[in-house]
Amino acid sequence: MAQVVGRFAPTPSGQLHLGNLFCSLIAWLAAKSQGGKILLRNEDLDVERSRPEYALQAQRDLEALGLFWDEGGDCSGPHAPYDQSQRFPFYRTQLERLENQGLVYPCFCSRAQLHAASAPHASDGETIYAGTCRGLSPQEVEERSKTRAPALRLQVPEETIAFTDLHYGPQQQYLPTGCGDFILRRSDGVYAYQLAVVADDGAMGVTQVVRGRDLLSSTPRQILLYRLLGWPVPEFGHTPLLLAPGGRRLSKRDGDQCLSGLLEKGLTPRDVVGRLAFLAGLVEEPCPITPEELLPRFSWDKLPQEDVVVPAGLFPGIG
Numbered sequence: 001m002a003q004v005v006g007r008f009a010p011t012p013s014g015q016l017h018l019g020n021l022f023c024s025l026i027a028w029l030a031a032k033s034q035g036g037k038i039l040l041r042n043e044d045l046d047v048e049r050s051r052p053e054y055a056l057q058a059q060r061d062l063e064a065l066g067l068f069w070d071e072g073g074d075c076s077g078p079h080a081p082y083d084q085s086q087r088f089p090f091y092r093t094q095l096e097r098l099e100n101q102g103l104v105y106p107c108f109c110s111r112a113q114l115h116a117a118s119a120p121h122a123s124d125g126e127t128i129y130a131g132t133c134r135g136l137s138p139q140e141v142e143e144r145s146k147t148r149a150p151a152l153r154l155q156v157p158e159e160t161i162a163f164t165d166l167h168y169g170p171q172q173q174y175l176p177t178g179c180g181d182f183i184l185r186r187s188d189g190v191y192a193y194q195l196a197v198v199a200d201d202g203a204m205g206v207t208q209v210v211r212g213r214d215l216l217s218s219t220p221r222q223i224l225l226y227r228l229l230g231w232p233v234p235e236f237g238h239t240p241l242l243l244a245p246g247g248r249r250l251s252k253r254d255g256d257q258c259l260s261g262l263l264e265k266g267l268t269p270r271d272v273v274g275r276l277a278f279l280a281g282l283v284e285e286p287c288p289i290t291p292e293e294l295l296p297r298f299s300w301d302k303l304p305q306e307d308v309v310v311p312a313g314l315f316p317g318i319g
C-alpha cells in the first residue's frame, strides 16, 4: 500500500491553542502509526489576518511537543512553496479548470443581501446561498461588473456525496441543501479556503486529512472539488473539539492556552502531551509521555465521539 501522507495545516492568525495542539497530536499519531509522513502547510490565505511570526511560532510549538514533520515549514520539500499566500497562481489555474467545465459563476450579492436571502443551515448556523446570481445573463454580468467586483461561486450539482470518516463513520450530504453554491474566490480576489485546501492537498499528495470536527460538514463539498479537479480523494478523520470547562469553544482570538503559556506555568512538553493523550482516551492517567511513546496506543476507536470538556485544573489557567 502507498505510504500515508498526513498534514498539519495551521492558520497563522494567532498562536496554536490547546484544541489545535490536540488535533495536531492526533494527526501525527494517525499518520505515523501507519508508517506515514506528515507535511506542514502554512494556511496564510487571508494575508490580512495572518502573521508570519505566528507561522514560525506554530513550528516551534509542534517541534517542542515532538510532533516533527517531514516536509514543508522550514524543511521545505518537493511541493514548495508551502505558504498558501505564495500559491495564488496555482489556485488561479485550478479555478480555470472549474471555469472550463462551466461550473463557476460571478456573484454580486452584498453581505446584507446574502444575509437576507439565505436559509440558515440546520446544523451549524452556516448559511446556504439562495442562488440569486446563478442565472444572470452575460449582459447583466457585464453591467454589474462596472460597479462591483464579483465573488466567484461553484454551481453544485443535485447530488449526494457520501464518505466514511475514520472516526465519525458513514456521512452523507445532499449538496444543494447541505452546502449550496459556495464561494471559490472572494470579491477581493482572495481564494476561498475550500478551493485552496483541496488544490493543495491534491497537488501535495496528501492521502489522509485529520482535523477538527468543525470541518466535517465542509468535507462533502471538498470531495466534489477533488472529483472535479481530478485529484485522488484522501481519507478523512475528524477529531472531537476541546471545550473550555464552561463548554465554550476554544478560540485563537481569546488567547486560550497556548503552549508557551503552559510552559511558563511550569508544565513540560511531556506533561502537555500526556494530558492531551488523556483527553483523547489514549492513556488512563494524565502522566508525562512523548508522542513517540503513544504510537502503539493510538487507535481511532479510543477517541471520544463527543466534544471533550477540559476538566478544571487539568491545565493551569483553564477553569
Ligand code: GLU
Pocket: 009, 010, 011, 043, 197, 210, 211, 212, 215
Ligand atoms: N487551516 C485550517 C485551520 O487552521 C485547517 C484546514 C484543514 O485542516 O482542512 O483551521
